[in-house]
Amino acid sequence: xRRELGHQRELAFRNLLGDRKAELQRWLAHIETxxxxxAGSRDIRTALPLFDRNWGRIKGDxxxxxREAYIDANPHPTGQKDELVQAxxxxxxxxxxxxxxxxxxxxxxxxxxxxxxxxxxxxxxxxSVFKELDFATNFRDGPYADSGLGEAFRGASGAADxxxxxxxxxxxxxxxxxxxxxxxxxVFDRSGTRVGVVAMQIPxxxxxxxxxxxxxxxxxxxxxxxxxxxxxxxxSPFEGGHDVLxxxxxxxxxxxxxxxxxxxxxxxxxLTGQPVEAQGRRFDFAGQSWAMVREQDMQEAxxxxxxxxxxxxxxVAAAALVAAAVGLxxxxxxxxxxxxxxxxxxxxxxxxx
Numbered sequence: 001x002r003r004e005l006g007h008q009r010e011l012a013f014r015n016l017l018g019d020r021k022a023e024l025q026r027w028l029a030h031i032e033t034x035x036x037x038x039a040g041s042r043d044i045r046t047a048l049p050l051f052d053r054n055w056g057r058i059k060g061d062x063x064x065x066x067r068e069a070y071i072d073a074n075p076h077p078t079g080q081k082d083e084l085v086q087a088x089x090x091x092x093x094x095x096x097x098x099x100x101x102x103x104x105x106x107x108x109x110x111x112x113x114x115x116x117x118x119x120x121x122x123x124x125x126x127x128s129v130f131k132e133l134d135f136a137t138n139f140r141d142g143p144y145a146d147s148g149l150g151e152a153f154r155g156a157s158g159a160a161d162x163x164x165x166x167x168x169x170x171x172x173x174x175x176x177x178x179x180x181x182x183x184x185x186x187v188f189d190r191s192g193t194r195v196g197v198v199a200m201q202i203p204x205x206x207x208x209x210x211x212x213x214x215x216x217x218x219x220x221x222x223x224x225x226x227x228x229x230x231x232x233x234x235x236s237p238f239e240g241g242h243d244v245l246x247x248x249x250x251x252x253x254x255x256x257x258x259x260x261x262x263x264x265x266x267x268x269x270x271l272t273g274q275p276v277e278a279q280g281r282r283f284d285f286a287g288q289s290w291a292m293v294r295e296q297d298m299q300e301a302x303x304x305x306x307x308x309x310x311x312x313x314x315x316v317a318a319a320a321l322v323a324a325a326v327g328l329x330x331x332x333x334x335x336x337x338x339x340x341x342x343x344x345x346x347x348x349x350x351x352x353x
Contacts, residue, residue, distance in 0.1 A: 010264040047100040051126040054092035063136035081131035114201035134174040156184035156197040179244035221296035253278035257291035277301035
């Protein structure tokens with residue numbers, strides 16, 4: 001029975017990992033659909049050339065002037081710079097911003113993305129929703145050109161119409177060094193001419209929510225992703241646990257998942273050193289093979305085994321008590337009959353005498 005329970009548990013958690021993988025793939029498909037809808041929309045095809053044209057009409061350093069108007073002189077605090085719909089600088093760019101900003105911000109908010117960017121062909125961020133430090137800088141040779149967003153722009157600037165470019169998670173300085181991933185796609189006008197790139201910053205906390213959505217994980221179970229560099233690609237759902245990009249220990253379950261070995265491992269060390277039951281599989285993301293690992297504290301993982309063992313002991317004890325009671329009753333009955341037989345024999349013997 002215990003072996004059968006282990007087999008069923010292994011199948012259940014193998015299915016769980018398969019379901020989490022499928023859910024992540026569906027989420028990535030939604031990102032691709034959102035970007036394709038955005039890149040092909042009339043608003044983006046109209047707004048991007050307008051932003052680009054009016055960027056070129058700004059005298060002097062266009063980037064510096066727009067950062068001054070929309071970041072430095074913006075009355076809203078950091079993290080709320082997107083509340084400024086139109087700066088009072090009198091530029092044609094700000095007029096275009098006043099026309100399209102609220103609609104683009106609504107798209108970003110409703111779809112749950114961290115930020116939305118428009119690039120011209122030279123790599124300038126000619127629009128962003130949140131106006132972080134990357135706004136109005138160049139991603140071919142600017143300060144953040146080597147970042148994930150720079151990688152996304154360069155990939156999309158040469159991509160075909162409707163082709164998605166997705167980057168892996170990496171620290172992103174304009175977002176206070178937090179882990180970030182970006183998705184980008186080229187934008188073409190109605191005549192088929194390439195006019196720029198649209199990109200979005202992906203919400204990485206969504207990954208942790210997808211991975212933790214299962215009652216099978218109980219109180220101590222978790223599913224996490226590990227990149228080929230041995231660093232986490234998803235945050236722990238537990239307080240004080242690992243964060244995205246934290247280095248993880250060299251564990252047998254991680255090695256097994258990287259090798260796409262689905263075997264159930266028991267009594268192996270977990271992320272915090274406690275004995276766990278673990279299982280893994282490989283997951284492909286952004287051109288890389290990640291390890292997807294499920295682990296659960298041994299005590300909780302074997303709770304059914306323990307309960308079954310206790311039930312077995314109770315059944316044995318109950319059976320022993322019943323057997324003892326029956327044995328005692330039979331013994332008393334047999335003893336009484338032997339006593340009666342002995343008395344009868346003695347009476348017969350006395351009669352003969």
